[in-house]
Amino acid sequence: MYEGIVQELIDELGRLPGIGPKSAQRIAFHIVQTRGFDVTRLGELLMEVHDKVRFCSLCGNVADEDRCGICRDPRRSRTSICVVEEPKDVAAIERTHEYRGLYHVLGGALSPIDGIGPDDLRIRELVQRLADGEVQEVILATDPNMTGEATATYLSRLLRTMDVPVSRLASGLPVGGDLEYADEVTLGRAFEGRRLVEH
């Protein structure tokens, strides 16, 4: 334990995701000891982010206006919606430059053991977006883990009632890996999702 305010800073940093007590201590002492460290800039940014950034009223992505940049972009196709768990997944898919449609951010995955059910995610909002019939495809891009797969199962069952084609991102072998190290589920999925090689 350190004196008053330094310990308070360590405690506060330690509450951030991915930062354990050791890292919190290291960051705190970096801030305290480094001469050129621009505390004002960091402080201002934190305040600004907190004030300005909100969530897109349509898709739930981070936004600095009522709608996010993607939803405002007239060049994006309005006929497909890609469903993801978190805003950081939008960023990951955008980096591929493969997708030109819109997104829908659920805000997490279904996890009963953590008390998270369908009402706790933005599922109702997704169903409402499909109401006008403009959307021709829903792509489920939840994480390829248990809660992400279960969420995709739930959504595909729900959307089946709405007459809209639903697809799921392919799962398979990680590029750059060796086949022998793949676990049974991954390898099984890769088999299921195999496709004809074009001649």
Place this chain on the structure above:
Amino acid sequence: MPTYRDEAVVLRTHSLGEADRIVTMLGRRRGKIRAVAKGVRRTTSRFGSRLEPFMVVDLQCYEGRSLDVIQQAESLGAYGAPIVADYAAFTAANAIVETADRLTDEASQQQYLLLVGALRSLARGEHGPSLTLDSYLLRALSIAGWAPTFGDCAVTGEPGPHTAFVAQLGGVVADAVAPPGAPRLTPDTIALLGALLMGDWAVADAAAPPVRAQASGVIAAYTQWHLERGLKSLNHLDKGIKLDPSLRRRPRTEAVESALIEAAAVPTAVPAT
């Protein structure tokens, strides 16, 4: 560093740092195991999906100062994939592993085998997911020393059948000791409860939906009473979306309406007491 090996069921995981997870498991010999899986969240991790909930693994760990560290995990039962492909099975499996997590601090081979059996049965779709869960709950509580009685009076021992059920008293009780307002069970429900406790699947599978619903309510109340903080998963059990075949041909706005109603109809376990 000392290492150990065990068979284990993955109960739950928590993210740790950038790419690690803390994996809580029930080991066949060691009981509860909490260990770090390093780098498991990267898509290139050699652990792949083996350390996800509901998986059964042959595990090797070394004992760390605060947490053990997983060195190797080989799959013994990949129950996760078929379970998540059926949302009702997934919600039942959540309640099963949450119960196992709460009931087993010490090693119990009986609890381990019961857990593996329940997950395997869910994965194979042998019985309805809620029947599998209900049977698991009754039997897991029994192994933990809280076997309910569905025949003779739980208080006086007076021979049954009795119809009043009081979770706090340990099962069915004679009218003389039943508190006013205690829920009354039908003979069919009592027969189903007995069958679920004994694993008599011929009787259990034949039970009608309203009988199953009453039994589930009783078992949920009994479980919540014994596990003090209550199970989160029991409030999120899935009873299925009613698929209306005429929905496809209806105008879209109506289809949206009914989908919304179905999305909102999250069934909750109704305590019987």
